[in-house]
Structures are given as structure tokens and as C-alpha cells.
Amino acid sequence: MKAAVELTQDSDISLIATCLSGNRNAFAPLVERYQARIYNLCYRYTHNPEDAGDLTQETFMRAFRSLDRYDEAYAFRTWLYSIGTNVCRDWARRQKRLPETAALHDEHDAIDLGEHVDPADIAINTSDQEALARAVAALPEAYKALIILFYIEELSQDEMGKILQLPLTTIKNRLYRARLLLRQWLEEER
Numbered sequence: 518m519k520a521a522v523e524l525t526q527d528s529d530i531s532l533i534a535t536c537l538s539g540n541r542n543a544f545a546p547l548v549e550r551y552q553a554r555i556y557n558l559c560y561r562y563t564h565n566p567e568d569a570g571d572l573t574q575e576t577f578m579r580a581f582r583s584l585d586r587y588d589e590a591y592a593f594r595t596w597l598y599s600i601g602t603n604v605c606r607d608w609a610r611r612q613k614r615l616p617e618t619a620a621l622h623d624e625h626d627a628i629d630l631g632e633h634v635d636p637a638d639i640a641i642n643t644s645d646q647e648a649l650a651r652a653v654a655a656l657p658e659a660y661k662a663l664i665i666l667f668y669i670e671e672l673s674q675d676e677m678g679k680i681l682q683l684p685l686t687t688i689k690n691r692l693y694r695a696r697l698l699l700r701q702w703l704e705e706e707r
Contacts, residue, residue, distance in 0.1 A: 525550075529550075529593035532544070532547050533587060533593065537585060544584075547580075551593075551594065552577075555576050555601045557670070558601050558602070558666075559572035559576070559604070562605035562665070564654075572605060573601075575604050576601040576604045579604065583600070591679055595680055598676070599679065599681070602666070602680055649699070649703065651702075652702040652703055653665075653699065656695060660694065662681065663688065663695050664692075664699070674692070
């Protein structure tokens with residue numbers, strides 16, 4: 518797996534170099550490679566397909582305009598997530614409201630419940646997922662970003678630190694606090 522990540526990073530750097538040398542078409546494969554992930558990140562913030570599409574486009578436009586500032590010491594994916602997270606935060610500030618629901622679980626994240634599942638259990642699981650989505654939506658912005666990046670996008674704490682430009686200890690502390698807030702909110706819901 519690590520070799521595949523390194524190959525992707527090498528390919529990303531090669532495409533960036535080609536783009537910076539004047540071939541703007543070299544950016545298209547980067548968009549194709551990361552578009553679905555960035556869209557999912559944006560959708561987790563907005564819970565609206567149109568807004569998520571707009572924010573995805575804004576993320577890639579900002580990345581393209583800032584490509585000359587990309588530091589090869591970091592994975593392009595991490596840099597792109599950082600831009601996407603900032604675009605989403607800017608959007609949330611402009612909205613001056615929290616999204617009504619957070620879709621933590623959609624058809625792309627389907628859980629295999631197995632063959633022998635009681636329908637009542639499925640209803641409870643769906644109810645729990647909806648409660649969890651509301652709890653994540655109610656989190657302060659700094660905590661919401663951590664939950665989305667760690668649990669939904671499955672990024673490492675190191676990557677999260679680079680994306681959010683925070684030390685690892687801060688990431689760990691805030692992730693711990695976010696879990697406590699979620700647990701408290703869910704217990705109050707019950």
C-alpha cells in the first residue's frame with residue numbers, strides 16, 4: 518500500500534511540474550484523481566450536492582492558482598485537503614448557521630450488516646446514525662473538521678495536523694474533546 522501511495526505522490530509531483538512548466542492540461546488528471554474525495558469532504562460540510570459541487574470546484578481553482586506554492590515535502594493529497602477544508606470553513610462562516618443534518622453515512626459508505634440481521638436492529642442503527650449526524654452538525658467547527666477528516670475521510674492524525682496546521686498533541690486533544698462532546702450530545706438525545 519505504501520508503494521502505491523509513493524507512486525501516486527511521484528505521479529502527482531510529475532503532473533504538477535508539467536503544469537507549472539506551462540501545460541495547464543496536466544492539472545486535469547489531478548482533478549480526476551481527487552475530485553470524488555474532495556466532493557465527499559465538501560458534502561460532509563454542506564449536506565447539499567449543489568453547494569458541495571461548487572466548493573469542490575472552488576477547491577480545485579484555489580489549488581490551481583496556488584500550485585506554485587505547493588511544497589513537495591508534503592503529499593499533494595494532504596495539501597489539497599487543507600485547501601478543501603479551508604474552503605468549507607469559509608463557506609460555513611458565510612452561512613452563519615450550522616447545517617441542519619450531517620450525512621455521515623450514505624450509499625457510498627454502506628455497512629455490510631450481514632445476512633442474519635433483525636429489521637429492528639437496522640431501525641436502531643439508522644436512528645443512531647441520524648442522531649450521530651445531528652451531533653456532528655452541532656459540533657463547533659474545529660471539532661467537526663476533525664471528526665470528518667478522521668472518521669469519514671480516514672486520514673491519519675499526522676495528515677490532519679498538516680491539513681489543519683496544528684501540532685499532533687492539539688489534534689489528539691481536540692479529537693478527544695470532540696468524542697466527549699459527541700458522547701454527551703448522544704446521551705442527552707436518549
